[in-house]
Amino acid sequence: MDTAAVDQGSVQVGPAAGRLSNESFITFFMIAVLIGLFGMACAFVPNFFLPRNVLNLLTNYWYIIILGIGVTFLLVTGNFDMSVGGNVALTGVVAAWACQAAAASPNPLAVGLGLPYGVAVALALCCAVGVGAVNAFFIVRLRVPSIIVTLGTMMLSRGLAQVITRGAQRNTSLPEVFGVIGNTFLPGTPVKVAVLIMVALVAVASVVEKATVSGRRTYLIGANAEAARLSGLKVGQHVARLYLLSGLLAGITGILLSSEFKAGVSGRASGYEFDALVITLLGGVSISGGFGSVLGMFVGAIILSVVTSAATGLLLSPDWQFTLKGVVTFLAILAQRFALDRRNG
Amino acid sequence: MDRPDNVLEIRGLVKDYASVRAVNEVSFDVRRNTVHCLVGENGAGKSTLIKILTGAVGRSGGRILLNGREYAPRSPREARQRGISTLFQELNVVDQLTVAENLSLGREDTTLGFLRRTDKVQRMVGVMNSLEPSIDPRQRVSTLSVAQKQIVEIAKAVAAESEILIMDEPTAAISEGEIARLFAIVKRLRERNVTVIYISHRLDEIFELGDAVTVMRDGRHVATRPLAEVKDRAELIRMMLGKAVFEGYQARPAGSREVVLQVKGLSNRKLQDVSFEVRRGEIVGFYGLVGAGKTELARAIYGADPHRGEVLFQGVPLPRRPDQVIEAGIALVPEERRSQGLFTILTVRGNVPVMNMARISRHGFIRAGEERRATREAIRRLRIACSGPEKEAAKLSGGNQQKVVFAKCLFADAQLLLLDEPTRGIDVGAKSEIYAIIRRLAEEGKSILVFSSELPEILSLCDRIHLLYDGAIKGTLENGAGVDSQEVMHVVTGGR
Numbered sequence: 001m002d003t004a005a006v007d008q009g010s011v012q013v014g015p016a017a018g019r020l021s022n023e024s025f026i027t028f029f030m031i032a033v034l035i036g037l038f039g040m041a042c043a044f045v046p047n048f049f050l051p052r053n054v055l056n057l058l059t060n061y062w063y064i065i066i067l068g069i070g071v072t073f074l075l076v077t078g079n080f081d082m083s084v085g086g087n088v089a090l091t092g093v094v095a096a097w098a099c100q101a102a103a104a105s106p107n108p109l110a111v112g113l114g115l116p117y118g119v120a121v122a123l124a125l126c127c128a129v130g131v132g133a134v135n136a137f138f139i140v141r142l143r144v145p146s147i148i149v150t151l152g153t154m155m156l157s158r159g160l161a162q163v164i165t166r167g168a169q170r171n172t173s174l175p176e177v178f179g180v181i182g183n184t185f186l187p188g189t190p191v192k193v194a195v196l197i198m199v200a201l202v203a204v205a206s207v208v209e210k211a212t213v214s215g216r217r218t219y220l221i222g223a224n225a226e227a228a229r230l231s232g233l234k235v236g237q238h239v240a241r242l243y244l245l246s247g248l249l250a251g252i253t254g255i256l257l258s259s260e261f262k263a264g265v266s267g268r269a270s271g272y273e274f275d276a277l278v279i280t281l282l283g284g285v286s287i288s289g290g291f292g293s294v295l296g297m298f299v300g301a302i303i304l305s306v307v308t309s310a311a312t313g314l315l316l317s318p319d320w321q322f323t324l325k326g327v328v329t330f331l332a333i334l335a336q337r338f339a340l341d342r343r344n345g
Numbered sequence: 346m347d348r349p350d351n352v353l354e355i356r357g358l359v360k361d362y363a364s365v366r367a368v369n370e371v372s373f374d375v376r377r378n379t380v381h382c383l384v385g386e387n388g389a390g391k392s393t394l395i396k397i398l399t400g401a402v403g404r405s406g407g408r409i410l411l412n413g414r415e416y417a418p419r420s421p422r423e424a425r426q427r428g429i430s431t432l433f434q435e436l437n438v439v440d441q442l443t444v445a446e447n448l449s450l451g452r453e454d455t456t457l458g459f460l461r462r463t464d465k466v467q468r469m470v471g472v473m474n475s476l477e478p479s480i481d482p483r484q485r486v487s488t489l490s491v492a493q494k495q496i497v498e499i500a501k502a503v504a505a506e507s508e509i510l511i512m513d514e515p516t517a518a519i520s521e522g523e524i525a526r527l528f529a530i531v532k533r534l535r536e537r538n539v540t541v542i543y544i545s546h547r548l549d550e551i552f553e554l555g556d557a558v559t560v561m562r563d564g565r566h567v568a569t570r571p572l573a574e575v576k577d578r579a580e581l582i583r584m585m586l587g588k589a590v591f592e593g594y595q596a597r598p599a600g601s602r603e604v605v606l607q608v609k610g611l612s613n614r615k616l617q618d619v620s621f622e623v624r625r626g627e628i629v630g631f632y633g634l635v636g637a638g639k640t641e642l643a644r645a646i647y648g649a650d651p652h653r654g655e656v657l658f659q660g661v662p663l664p665r666r667p668d669q670v671i672e673a674g675i676a677l678v679p680e681e682r683r684s685q686g687l688f689t690i691l692t693v694r695g696n697v698p699v700m701n702m703a704r705i706s707r708h709g710f711i712r713a714g715e716e717r718r719a720t721r722e723a724i725r726r727l728r729i730a731c732s733g734p735e736k737e738a739a740k741l742s743g744g745n746q747q748k749v750v751f752a753k754c755l756f757a758d759a760q761l762l763l764l765d766e767p768t769r770g771i772d773v774g775a776k777s778e779i780y781a782i783i784r785r786l787a788e789e790g791k792s793i794l795v796f797s798s799e800l801p802e803i804l805s806l807c808d809r810i811h812l813l814y815d816g817a818i819k820g821t822l823e824n825g826a827g828v829d830s831q832e833v834m835h836v837v838t839g840g841r
Contacts, residue, residue: 021692021735212709213702220699223688230649230685231699231753232671290690 022340026284027296029339033332034303041306045313052190057309059191061301062198063088063269066253067276068283068297069205070246075280077221077239078289079139079146084250084276086157087131088269091254093161095124096170096264099178109165110172117177125251131157132247136240154273161266171263182259194256201249205294218242222289278329279304284336303332349413352377352508352540358407360393367393369564370407375509375557380531380541382551382572385561385585386634386800391544394561395511398542399431400424412508430502431511434518436494440487445470447486448501473500476530492523499530503537510534511542516550517636528554546634548578548838560584582834586800594805594824597787605792606761608646611654615641617817619654623761628783628793630807630824632800633837638816639796640680643763646670646794647677658761671700676754678747680765680796686750687738694720694734696749700757723752727782744775751782761792768802780806800830812836 042049067084074081098120100112115123131153138149164170184193209215217238220228229235258264282300285292307328311321353375360368368390375381385391396402398409400418409416411427418424421431438447448469470482477496486494495515502510512531516524531554534541543554551558552572560567560581567584575581606623615638623629631639645652648665656663658673667677679685688696697720698705705716720734727748731741738749747767754762767783768776783806787793797803803810804824812820812833820836822828 211711211713213706213711214709216695216699216702216711219691219695220688223690223695224684226685227679227688228699230647230667230677230679232668232757233699234668290688 023284023291023293023296026336026340027293027299029336030282030284030296030299030303030332033335034299034306037303037306037310037328041310041313045310048310048313053309055190057302057305059195059198060305060309061275061279062192062195063253063257064272064275064279064304065298065301066198066201066249067246067272068279068301069201069294070242070249071273071276072280072283072285072292072294072297073205073209073218073242074146074239074246075222075277075285075287076218076289076292077242078225079239079242080150080277081135081243081246082147082150082273082277083131083135083153083157084246084253085269085272085274086154086159086161087128087247087250088254088257088272089161089266090131090157091124091128091251092258092268093164093170093264093266094127095120095255095258096174096178097164098123099174100170101173103173105173107172109168109170112170112173117175121255124255125248128251128254129244129247131250132243132245135247136243139243140236140240150273158266158270161264165264165266167266169263169265169267171261171265174262179259179262182256182261192260194260197252197256201252202294202298209294214238219290222286222291224290275304278325282329282332303328350376351410352412353416354410354413356408356410358394358397358409359405360390360397360402361405367564368397368404371561371564371566372407373559373566373569375540375542378535378538378540379556380535380543380554382543382545382555382558383561384545384548384551384558384581385567386798389561389585390564391561392513393564395431395513395542395544398424398429398511425505425507428506428508429511430505430507430509432495432498432502432513432515434514436491436498438486438494438497440485442486443482444473444480444484444486444489444497445482447497448473448482448504450501452505469500469504472504473497476500476503476533477526490519490523492519492527495519495527496530499534503534503539507539509540509542511544513544514546514636515543516545516547524550546636546838548581548840551581552578562587578835578838578840579831582831582838586830586834594807597784597808605659606646606794607655607657609655609657611642611645611652611656613641613645613650613652615816616645616652617815619816619818621811621818621821623792623794625792626787626790627809628787628795628807630803630810631794631796631813632798632803632810632833633813634798637798637813637837639798639813640765641816642813643677643680643765643794643796647675647763649677671757671759674758674760675763676700676757676759676761677763678750678754678765678767680769682743682746682750682769686753687746689739689746690737692735692737693724693729693731693741693749696738697723697734697752698756700753704756704758719756723749723756727752727755728778742772742775744771744778747771747775747779748782751779755786759791761794762786763794763796765796766798767795768797768799776802800833804828804830814839 047053071081071084098113098115099117100110102112102114105111134153135149138144139146181193185191186193186196217233220233221235221238225235257268279300280297281287282303283292283296285297304325307324308321311324351374356372358368358371371394383391397404400421400423416427418427439450445466449466454463454465473480476499480493480496486497499510515527531541545551555572557569557571558575559569562585603625604622605625609620611619619642631642633639641650644650646656648667648670658675663673664670683689694716698716705712705719717734724731729745729748731745738746741749768779783793795803795806807824810822810824811818814837
């Protein structure tokens with residue numbers, strides 16, 4: 001029995017203590033939407049229900065989901081990160097360039113730094129975190145709005161990738177090891193190691209988000225940054241760390257994707273920042289901060305995956321995919337707002 | 346046209362908010378072409394009355410006659426059309442436009458939406474120059490001082506042939522020299538058939554400028570008199586205070602003499618050389634009207650705003666960042682509960698432990714059981730009326746929200762509490778509960794600084810009272826039977 005209730009006569013009549021929080025409500029709501037969409041797709045698209053296809057649905061967007069973790073944390077604090085797509089491209093290109101043999105060659109795009117693979121990866125990750133540091137500097141120290149700063153670094157990082165690849169890609173004279181991690185499958189399954197990394201990162205992020213002081217701070221800052229500051233939270237420092245984290249996650253994604261293609265491609269991952277934002281919003285993260293979860297973002301990614309592959313299965317021309325994605329995203333987010341408003345009266 | 350002597354007649358005006366009657370059966374007349382002053386303590390109902398006059402809020406009852414005709418504006422725009430303009434503290438000018446453009450803003454002559462050159466602007470500039478020749482109409486408004494911007498707004502009202510100009514604390518943000526210039530202009534407005542309703546906390550201004558004064562208290566009309574019939578400041582203050590009703594102050598046994606906080610020569614943008622000491626177990630009050638520097642002082646000590654000067658807490662210099670100040674053992678209940686104190690979208694459980702997460706965590710992981718237990722404990726101790734730790738803070742009443750903010754500070758285990766307007770906007774019952782909490786904390790040996798613009802609150806709580814005016818301590822008194830609330834009011838309204 002609640003001691004407070006015994007203590008005073010004037011307890012306000014409220015909902016039962018066992019009621020779901022708004023956040024769990026939204027996650028369950030989006031899972032219901034997902035099941036509904038999946039059911040419809042199964043009814044209309046041939047072979048949609050096959051285990052192989054279901055597995056694909058769950059693993060297709062591993063790279064967007066890894067990016068989505070950082071984007072979710074930041075959006076919960078009320079900040080955007082639109083630089084992740086460009087950062088993925090930059091990281092992949094830097095890794096390739098650093099790894100390419102240093103021997104002279106008539107093709108300038110075949111000449112790299114000749115570093116060992118491990119050093120090349122470390123260098124590329126440093127670049128990725130560096131982009132996060134630039135974001136953090138302008139947003140936290142100089143108080144420039146995050147959307148402006150990260151749109152700037154989005155173009156800056158992709159621009160650097162284009163300079164390094166002369167607008168194309170670096171795919172020659174790379175050591176064998178470069179292509180290993182992106183093309184290794186879990187023994188006896190069609191599941192890539194990258195997917196395993198994604199699952200591990202989502203699991204860790206969910207624990208950090210819900211069970212640690214650091215995760216709690218993320219929500220407090222998003223709920224009310226001024227109250228957080230006056231309550232003794234180091235708001236700037238925390239947001240800066242999240243930008244570094246988001247940069248690191250983009251770096252990991254960049255290493256994995258460049259390995260998968262065994263090339264550093266400057267045009268890689270274009271539009272990923274928007275996909276990452278879309279799945280975050282689909283998952284119920286509030287665009288004004290303070291609300292949302294990594295698990296919700298994961299559900300959002302699967303919804304996007306179901307919609308795009310159903311469209312492909314219906315032989316819808318690829319030209320229509322973008323439009324369809326837009327409509328579904330819009331409807332899903334509207335439904336979410338509607339459900340939440342109904343619930344809270 | 347027959348124009349009555351009274352430009353404005355207010356009859357039985359009432360305004361009810363959810364639970365309080367902000368304006369209660371107010372009736373008085375304003376004579377044409379006078380400067381009519383409006384005074385009263387914070388919360389006396391002046392602002393609400395002005396909001397009704399300017400059409401910002403509706404009334405709950407009563408009548409207003411403007412030039413003998415019924416006046417019930419539904420919007421500020423309608424009020425302006427009927428001839429009532431207002432000079433708010435937040436000036437209504439567009440910085441990026443020139444003076445001339447500002448003067449004609451909203452009153453441009455147009456054809457199909459295109460601006461037409463007419464002599465209207467010239468006429469308005471003429472009006473402004475007759476009031477204040479030094480302002481160049483081609484100047485950008487952003488290059489003007491606050492006082493000059495005020496003059497642009499006054500000129501705009503005059504040129505629009507406003508009959509009544511309401512001025513809300515116009516001298517709060519301008520310098521001495523500029524005040525003299527403003528007064529000269531206000532006096533000249535009478536000749537231009539403009540009636541001024543003038544609101545100020547600075548009583549000397551009232552005597553210098555006013556023809557008549559209306560005193561309000563607790564939402565009621567106390568008196569309206571020609572200023573010639575008001576003997577002195579003391580009489581005006583007596584009318585403003587009436588017989589202040591407050592819970593009596595009970596002298597508490599003098600605790601230890603150990604000095605906990607020493608502030609020496611604290612200054613910043615709003616504060617001038619503030620020095621004082623606080624002992625263990627003492628409740629020290631800072632009383633002043635709006636703009637006197639109370640919030641600024643609390644925030645400066647807390648490290649939330651920059652400052653010069655020395656602050657020693659338990660003998661060591663206090664750091665200058667909120668997180669470090671909290672760690673040293675000081676916590677703040679901020680002025681604005683919802684925007685600065687509370688995480689409204691989170692639950693009570695989400696709010697209570699935030700100032701001291703270390704107490705409910707181990708190795709960075711939150712101990713959920715410990716957190717719930719601590720929240721229940723806070724709910725029980727402060728008697729927060731809620732269905733439990735999972736109740737959303739936004740859904741609590743104002744008084745219970747404030748108790749949650751107190752709970753945060755107590756959870757931080759603060760030895761010294763800074764309370765900025767601790768009972769603003771909460772009902773009487775919750776108020777006395779909060780007073781009881783404050784007294785209990787002092788008995789437990791915590792030192793408490795109360796920053797308030799409510800004299801009864803200060804008088805019923807504090808052992809010692811510092812009077813603030815214009816960012817400086819203008820007087821200090823020990824609380825007790827001998828405190829003269831009129832003397833207090835004299836000091837905080839700028840009297841010497």
